Amino acid sequence: xxxxxxxxxxxxxxxxxxxxxxxxxxxxxxxxxxxxxxxxxxxxxxxxxxxxxxxxxxxxxxxxxxxxxxxxxxxxxxxxxxxxxxxxxxxxxxxxxxxxxxxxxxxxxxxxxxxxxxxxxxxxxxxxxxxxxxxxxxxxxxxxxxxxxxxxxxxxxxxxxxxxxxxxxxxxxxxxxxxxxxxxxxxxxxxxxxxxxxxxxxxxxxxxxxxxxxxxxxxxxxxxxxxxxxxxxxxxxxxxxxxxxxxxxxxxxxxxxxxxxxxxxxxxxxxxxxxxxxxxxxxxxxxxxxxxxxxxxxxxxxxxxxxxxxxxxxxxxxxxxxxxxxxxxxxxxxxxxxxxxxxxxxxxxxxxxxxxxxxxxxxxxxxxxxxxxxxxxxxxxxxxxxxxxxxxxxxxxxxxxxxxxxxxxxxxxxxxxxxxxxxxxxxxxxxxx
Amino acid sequence: xxxxxxxxxxxxxxxxxxxxxxxxxxxxxxxxxxxxxxxxxxxxxxxxxxxxxxxxxxxxxxxxxxxxxxxxxxxxxxxxxxxxxxxxxxxxxxxxxxxxxxxxxxxxxxxxxxxxxxxxxxxxxxxxxxxxxxxxxxxxxxxxxxxxxxxxxxxxxxxxxxxxxxxxxxxxxxxxxxxxxxxxxxxxxxxxxxxxxxxxxxxxxxxxxxxxxxxxxxxxxxxxxxxxxxxxxxxxxxxxxxxxxxxxxxxxxxxxxxxxxxxxxxxxxxxxxxxxxxxxxxxxxxxxxxxx
Numbered sequence: 001x002x003x004x005x006x007x008x009x010x011x012x013x014x015x016x017x018x019x020x021x022x023x024x025x026x027x028x029x030x031x032x033x034x035x036x037x038x039x040x041x042x043x044x045x046x047x048x049x050x051x052x053x054x055x056x057x058x059x060x061x062x063x064x065x066x067x068x069x070x071x072x073x074x075x076x077x078x079x080x081x082x083x084x085x086x087x088x089x090x091x092x093x094x095x096x097x098x099x100x101x102x103x104x105x106x107x108x109x110x111x112x113x114x115x116x117x118x119x120x121x122x123x124x125x126x127x128x129x130x131x132x133x134x135x136x137x138x139x140x141x142x143x144x145x146x147x148x149x150x151x152x153x154x155x156x157x158x159x160x161x162x163x164x165x166x167x168x169x170x171x172x173x174x175x176x177x178x179x180x181x182x183x184x185x186x187x188x189x190x191x192x193x194x195x196x197x198x199x200x201x202x203x204x205x206x207x208x209x210x211x212x213x214x215x216x217x218x219x220x221x222x223x224x225x226x227x228x229x230x231x232x233x234x235x236x237x238x239x240x241x242x243x244x245x246x247x248x249x250x251x252x253x254x255x256x257x258x259x260x261x262x263x264x265x266x267x268x269x270x271x272x273x274x275x276x277x278x279x280x281x282x283x284x285x286x287x288x289x290x291x292x293x294x295x296x297x298x299x300x301x302x303x304x305x306x307x308x309x310x311x312x313x314x315x316x317x318x319x320x321x322x323x324x325x326x327x328x329x330x331x332x333x334x335x336x337x338x339x340x341x342x343x344x345x346x347x348x349x350x351x352x353x354x355x356x357x358x359x360x361x362x363x364x365x366x367x368x369x370x371x372x373x374x375x376x377x378x379x380x381x382x383x384x385x386x387x388x389x390x391x392x393x394x395x396x397x398x399x400x401x402x403x404x405x406x407x408x409x410x411x412x413x414x415x416x417x418x419x420x421x422x423x424x425x426x427x428x429x430x431x432x433x
Numbered sequence: 434x435x436x437x438x439x440x441x442x443x444x445x446x447x448x449x450x451x452x453x454x455x456x457x458x459x460x461x462x463x464x465x466x467x468x469x470x471x472x473x474x475x476x477x478x479x480x481x482x483x484x485x486x487x488x489x490x491x492x493x494x495x496x497x498x499x500x501x502x503x504x505x506x507x508x509x510x511x512x513x514x515x516x517x518x519x520x521x522x523x524x525x526x527x528x529x530x531x532x533x534x535x536x537x538x539x540x541x542x543x544x545x546x547x548x549x550x551x552x553x554x555x556x557x558x559x560x561x562x563x564x565x566x567x568x569x570x571x572x573x574x575x576x577x578x579x580x581x582x583x584x585x586x587x588x589x590x591x592x593x594x595x596x597x598x599x600x601x602x603x604x605x606x607x608x609x610x611x612x613x614x615x616x617x618x619x620x621x622x623x624x625x626x627x628x629x630x631x632x633x634x635x636x637x638x639x640x641x642x643x644x645x646x647x648x649x650x651x652x653x654x655x656x657x658x659x660x661x662x663x664x665x666x667x668x669x670x671x672x673x674x675x676x677x678x679x680x681x682x683x684x685x686x687x688x689x690x691x692x693x694x695x696x697x698x699x700x701x702x703x704x705x706x707x708x709x710x711x712x713x714x715x716x717x718x719x720x721x722x723x724x725x
Contacts, residue, residue: 106691400674
């Protein structure tokens with residue numbers, strides 16, 4: 001009898017514990033849900049620009065003090081699309097998410113609210129629309145080109161560097177030879193990262209075609225021979241100069257980005273292909289203010305050697321799901337307006353985050369030299385637009401093929417063939433706007 | 434109380450295994466089945482719709498040349514890593530049970546790499562390969578030495594080396610337990626019967642600790658097949674995809690290239706390959722085990 005009682009007590013305990021355990025799990029999930037649906041005041045913001053995370057956190061505090069709206073800022077080092085996927089799979093989206101242009105095209109129709117009635121739409125050229133609706137709020141303008149260190153050049157040549165004088169490859173090559181004679185052994189740096197090579201340099205070859213969309217369409221249908229394409233050859237000629245004068249030529253594909261940026265900041269090298277986002281790296285070192293960005297030099301007369309390549313970068317969209325209340329959506333809209341129209345919002349974008357604003361009504365001077373160059377080219381309308389529809393595996397696969405070229409494992413013919421082979425596997429739909 | 438009724442048996446089972454069973458179902462079985470379902474859809478990872486596409490994902494998985502070369506690479510990597518991990522671990526275990534001075538200190542020392550997370554370890558070794566070795570190489574040769582990590586064979590070599598360094602200490606502990614489980618009297622008896630120490634090792638100790646070998650080889654095979662963290666932080670698949678292991682390819686396919694269905698199908702294929710190799714290994718080694 002006694003043993004039976006003992007056994008029953010034991011059984012009850014185990015049952016109770018396992019029920020508790022389950023309740024614990026279930027309760028956690030419920031609690032979380034209550035938080036995301038029940039918490040109607042205050043917004044969550046997802047940030048995907050690592051370099052402005054600190055500033056955003058500071059701003060959130062000040063913003064709450066001023067407006068009473070609680071702003072919760074999150075950051076993830078995951079790929080943006082992968083992080084969005086987990087949040088949507090967990091049914092716990094952010095009120096306001098900062099994503100890349102391609103993510104807007106992938107997500108917005110299903111998950112974002114239309115914003116065409118907002119005031120800021122008239123003050124920008126960089127919003128993203130799909131069909132009749134505006135979904136993406138441009139956070140900033142970013143552009144690519146050659147970053148130069150004018151001090152380093154002046155030190156060798158004795159003259160002030162004027163990028164306007166070196167638009168053609170011939171002239172620029174001449175300068176590089178001069179620098180080499182003057183004692184700068186290797187005047188250039190090349191970032192080996194697949195995104196730099198694949199998503200930026202290679203993409204420029206498409207973007208500078210007359211019509212990138214139909215060019216890629218023809219490429220995928222095997223109607224284009226890259227070796228006979230003027231743009232491909234012209235940009236690859238310039239790349240060859242970068243590659244041949246690379247300080248890390250012997251081990252080009254193990255060059256670390258930090259080291260290249262440091263050398264550029266400190267004037268050990270004079271040129272590197274990159275974009276104004278590189279400033280957040282350069283300013284970690286002993287940099288000079290006399291830096292800037294210039295178009296990639298090319299022997300061409302189509303005007304592309306007068307322009308940087310770029311446009312809007314990073315876009316906010318507002319969640320449309322039931323997890324976000326209408327009040328939160330309004331608060332998110334107010335926040336976007338604050339960025340564009342309030343003095344402290346503008347100052348936050350331009351001074352605190354050192355971004356180039358995508359709105360024509362913001363006329364604060366840009367603090368960093370690379371941003372200043374971008375802003376100058378933007379205002380003059382000298383920007384070749386980004387092509388935002390490249391397939392998701394493009395940068396990784398062709399980036400790796402480009403690395404092979406950089407390492408000297410394949411030649412231009414081989415690289416052209418790699419690019420063509422990649423595109424032949426793709427079936428494209430047209431995006432002509 | 435009747436002890437062989439179904440009710441009694443299932444009550445006993447639930448009492449002891451119930452909580453674990455429920456947890457196992459929640460975190461392994463259900464996600465696995467859900468994953469299986471996703472292989473039949475063309476879901477992109479975010480959309481609310483999951484269009485059913487039948488076996489299309491398996492077809493594209495079988496056509497994905499990058500996937501199969503990643504599997505091939507994983508097989509090569511696993512073969513080398515498993516052999517070296519176990520050889521090194523066995524030798525270390527032999528050394529730290531042979532009664533050398535400070536053997537406990539050595540045991541702890543060799544085990545420590547296993548306590549460092551794979552990501553951190555990858556970054557540490559990346560620094561060693563890219564900076565330290567290069568600096569030493571340049572000091573010796575006088576010229577520029579490219580980093581091992583930037584050559585296609587070198588990156589694989591580095592991966593294997595780091596894996597051996599990481600896992601050998603862990604496996605060593607299992608071998609140590611194996612060595613200790615063999616009673617001294619048996620070894621002494623063998624020696625009295627005229628065995629040399631190496632004969633005693635080969636014919637008495639090793640056969641008696643076969644369970645350790647089974648466990649260690651199984652653990653190292655399954656770990657090597659799904660290696661990801663070291664792969665990510667040490668080589669990131671570079672240069673030119675020459676060090677992309679199967680797990681990394683699957684992750685990229687699903688999340689970076691946003692081809693979720695195909696990635697999931699490839700993950701399932703990887704699981705099946707891994708399960709077949711693992712089960713075969715256990716079956717074969719179990720057959721040869723002896724009871725003391």
